[in-house]
Amino acid sequence: xxxxISIELALAFLGLGFVVGIPLAVGEVYGNKLVKNLxxxxxxxxxxxxxxLVLLFLFYFGASSLNLSLSPFxxxxxxxxxxxxxxxSQIFRGAIKSIDVGQMQAARSIGMSKFKxxxxxxxxxxxxxxxxxxxxxxxxxxxxxxxxxALGITExxxxxxxxxxxxxxxxxxxxxxxxxxxxxxxHFGVKxxxxxxxxxxxxxxxxxxxxxxx
Amino acid sequence: xxxxxxxxxxxxKLLPGALTSLKLTVLAISIGLILGIPLxxxxxxxxxxxxxxxxxYIEAFxxxxxLTQLFILYFGLPSIGxxxxxxxxxxxxxxxxxxxxxxxxxxxxxxxxKDGQMVAARSIGMTKIKxxxxxxxxxxxxxxxxxxxxxxxxxxxxxxxxxxIQVSELVSVGRQIASRNFRTFEVFLVxxxxxxxxxxxxxRILHSVERKIKIPGL
Amino acid sequence: xxxxxxxxxxxxxxxxxxxxxxxVSFEVKKSETxxxxxxxxxxxxxxxxxxxxxxxxxxxxxxLEDVEITKPHIDIxxxxxxxxxxxxxxxxxxxxxxxxxVRIGPMxxxxxxxxxxxxxxxxxxxxxxxxxxxxxxxxxxxxGQQQRVSIARALAMNPKLILFDExxxxxxxxxxxxVLEVMINLAKEEVTMIVVTHEMGFASSxxxxxxxxxxxxxxxxxxxxxxFKNPKHKRTAKFFSKITQLEGExxx
Numbered sequence: 001x002x003x004x005i006s007i008e009l010a011l012a013f014l015g016l017g018f019v020v021g022i023p024l025a026v027g028e029v030y031g032n033k034l035v036k037n038l039x040x041x042x043x044x045x046x047x048x049x050x051x052x053l054v055l056l057f058l059f060y061f062g063a064s065s066l067n068l069s070l071s072p073f074x075x076x077x078x079x080x081x082x083x084x085x086x087x088x089s090q091i092f093r094g095a096i097k098s099i100d101v102g103q104m105q106a107a108r109s110i111g112m113s114k115f116k117x118x119x120x121x122x123x124x125x126x127x128x129x130x131x132x133x134x135x136x137x138x139x140x141x142x143x144x145x146x147x148x149x150a151l152g153i154t155e156x157x158x159x160x161x162x163x164x165x166x167x168x169x170x171x172x173x174x175x176x177x178x179x180x181x182x183x184x185x186x187h188f189g190v191k192x193x194x195x196x197x198x199x200x201x202x203x204x205x206x207x208x209x210x211x212x213x214x
Numbered sequence: 215x216x217x218x219x220x221x222x223x224x225x226x227k228l229l230p231g232a233l234t235s236l237k238l239t240v241l242a243i244s245i246g247l248i249l250g251i252p253l254x255x256x257x258x259x260x261x262x263x264x265x266x267x268x269x270x271y272i273e274a275f276x277x278x279x280x281l282t283q284l285f286i287l288y289f290g291l292p293s294i295g296x297x298x299x300x301x302x303x304x305x306x307x308x309x310x311x312x313x314x315x316x317x318x319x320x321x322x323x324x325x326x327x328k329d330g331q332m333v334a335a336r337s338i339g340m341t342k343i344k345x346x347x348x349x350x351x352x353x354x355x356x357x358x359x360x361x362x363x364x365x366x367x368x369x370x371x372x373x374x375x376x377x378x379i380q381v382s383e384l385v386s387v388g389r390q391i392a393s394r395n396f397r398t399f400e401v402f403l404v405x406x407x408x409x410x411x412x413x414x415x416x417x418r419i420l421h422s423v424e425r426k427i428k429i430p431g432l
Numbered sequence: 433x434x435x436x437x438x439x440x441x442x443x444x445x446x447x448x449x450x451x452x453x454x455x456v457s458f459e460v461k462k463s464e465t466x467x468x469x470x471x472x473x474x475x476x477x478x479x480x481x482x483x484x485x486x487x488x489x490x491x492x493x494x495x496l497e498d499v500e501i502t503k504p505h506i507d508i509x510x511x512x513x514x515x516x517x518x519x520x521x522x523x524x525x526x527x528x529x530x531x532x533x534v535r536i537g538p539m540x541x542x543x544x545x546x547x548x549x550x551x552x553x554x555x556x557x558x559x560x561x562x563x564x565x566x567x568x569x570x571x572x573x574x575x576g577q578q579q580r581v582s583i584a585r586a587l588a589m590n591p592k593l594i595l596f597d598e599x600x601x602x603x604x605x606x607x608x609x610x611v612l613e614v615m616i617n618l619a620k621e622e623v624t625m626i627v628v629t630h631e632m633g634f635a636s637s638x639x640x641x642x643x644x645x646x647x648x649x650x651x652x653x654x655x656x657x658x659x660f661k662n663p664k665h666k667r668t669a670k671f672f673s674k675i676t677q678l679e680g681e682x683x684x
Contacts, residue, residue: 045410046410049371049409049410049413049414050371050406050409050410050413051371051372051373051374051375051385051409052371052374053374053375053377053385054374054385054402054405054406054409055406057385057389057398058399058402058403058406061392061398061399061402062399062402065398065399065400139276139277143278143279143280144279145279146279146280146281146282147279147281147375149281149378150377150378157279157281157282157285160285164289170293171289171290171292171293172286172291172293172294173290173293174290175282175285175286175290176286176290178282179274179278179279179282179283179286182278182279182282183274183277183278186277186278187277
């Protein structure tokens with residue numbers, strides 16, 4: 001069903017976003033000025049200033065101009081994955097920066113290299129702090145999967161379209177049901193993330209909830 | 215024709231599309247503003263019934279994709295007899311959606327205004343309505359500027375979705391041009407560049423506005 | 433002749449235009465407890481941080497035993513593993529239990545197996561009197577307990593010497609005692625220590641050698657008896673008189 005594809009897409013985008021987002025965030029906070037200003041910030045600015053739809057078309061048509069044939073799925077994965085990486089990097093960056101500077105100092109003082117300190121001390125804490133913001137990103141990405149409709153991928157919206165076309169059905173009913181399905185998937189995802197947040201909470205610490213759209 | 219000459223040549227053709235996008239954005243954010251403030255007030259100060267209704271509205275529009283909302287308005291409504299032309303459907307859809315997000319930003323800003331303000335206003339005899347109008351809202355407007363600026367830019371980017379319901383905004387015009395000369399990638403590079411520039415410019419303007427209206431010390 | 437563990441030679445450090453450490457030199461011998469006292473803001477903490485290079489000295493050299501650790505291409509992580517550091521604000525790793533806090537160093541820096549690291553960690557936690565709190569998280573421990581865990585964390589690395597940066601300054605008065613007690617025991621066990629502190633009682637009774645620092649320079653150095661009874665400089669005397677003034681008021 002289209003909904004499964006939508007979920008798969010969302011997870012793929014988020015996954016790529018996560019894998020690329022963390023290095024971006026670490027580079028932005030701990031990297032030298034060169035890395036930060038010439039690599040990380042341009043990438044982040046580029047993917048955040050341009051509409052998702054334009055990004056999708058850019059990657060899809062860009063591939064053919066470079067004589068690569070990319071399936072719509074891969075083009076969408078790259079476009080939306082990197083876009084999510086840009087947004088996620090900002091979430092992680094905020095979380096990393098909110099960690100007390102003493103943590104890094106203590107880690108270095110027992111002889112940890114910067115890399116080890118980031119890996120064993122900073123990131124475990126930062127990821128926990130990031131969960132609320134990440135939950136927001138999950139919702140956004142899931143909703144944005146609807147845009148891959150434009151590349152012809154059969155996710156939920158396109159399936160809806162097919163149903164309407166084939167059965168001459170009640171268009172409004174079909175689309176409202178699509179909306180409902182999205183709502184449920186988003187809702188349950190967020191509930192799951194809330195549960196994870198509770199489960200992995202550091203005993204004794206309260207993590208503040210922030211609701212802003214990225 | 216190399217890339218730069220090509221880009222230069224299509225800029226004037228893209229202009230009407232860009233203007234439509236901007237028009238869409240401005241109209242939608244205005245609707246969002248006009249609807250969003252009462253929605254947020256309803257959520258903060260309203261009775262249980264009002265709270266429930268406003269929450270359902272906000273959750274519905276924030277929890278579902280913009281594309282779906284536009285599809286419902288443009289492709290769905292005709293099946294029960296209401297037909298909107300593309301631009302109108304887009305304005306309504308983007309506007310209603312923006313109202314939901316703006317309502318949450320306003321609510322956050324209202325709650326950021328310290329409790330003591332309302333209590334102090336009531337203690338000099340103001341009614342709830344007067345207190346909201348003269349004390350709470352003026353502070354809220356200043357506090358909400360960063361999120362509101364963010365919303366404006368998000369809306370500008372979202373206007374590209376109107377392409378899917380056949381509005382002749384920037385992306386749509388771009389595809390039309392591309393269909394004639396087949397240099398689709400380059401067309402979209404130009405479009406991406408246009409968005410990038412507009413967003414950066416808007417960001418700068420909004421930041422300086424923000425700085426000028428700031429309440430000293432807050 | 434006891435072995436020299438640490439040698440500091442002509443250390444200088446400036447922040448912007450202000451020179452905070454103006455040419456400091458001293459030595460620390462094995463098993464020695466050296467206490468640095470002096471008015472606040474005179475570079476004492478900065479001095480400690482320059483020794484394990486959490487801050488970088490602008491000029492001067494430091495030797496750990498016979499290795500010059502201020503040389504440019506040295507592996508500073510190895511060096512830091514041999515120097516323990518106890519912070520004023522404890523800086524325990526908030527996402528780890530007390531046990532994990534103490535054994536992460538041996539496990540991840542010295543690359544020990546978990547079993548071995550755990551044995552060491554339990555031993556050190558027992559040494560500071562917290563064997564019943566090993567599964568608690570920092571946020572669940574009092575300040576004094578947190579500081580004791582951080583001492584255990586430093587000890588677990590089997591360092592050549594331990595630096596204490598005002599270890600009790602951030603503690604409520606009733607919690608200071610438990611930390612000082614641990615430090616006194618360490619001194620008795622002949623751990624080499626450099627302690628920056630305002631606790632004069634500790635300084636006079638436990639220190640082998642006291643350094644009085646003011647305005648970025650060492651003004652006096654010597655055993656407690658000599659320093660407290662016959663300070664050479666007026667400023668030292670002034671400092672002590674202020675302290676006894678407070679003690680005197682307290683006594684009244």
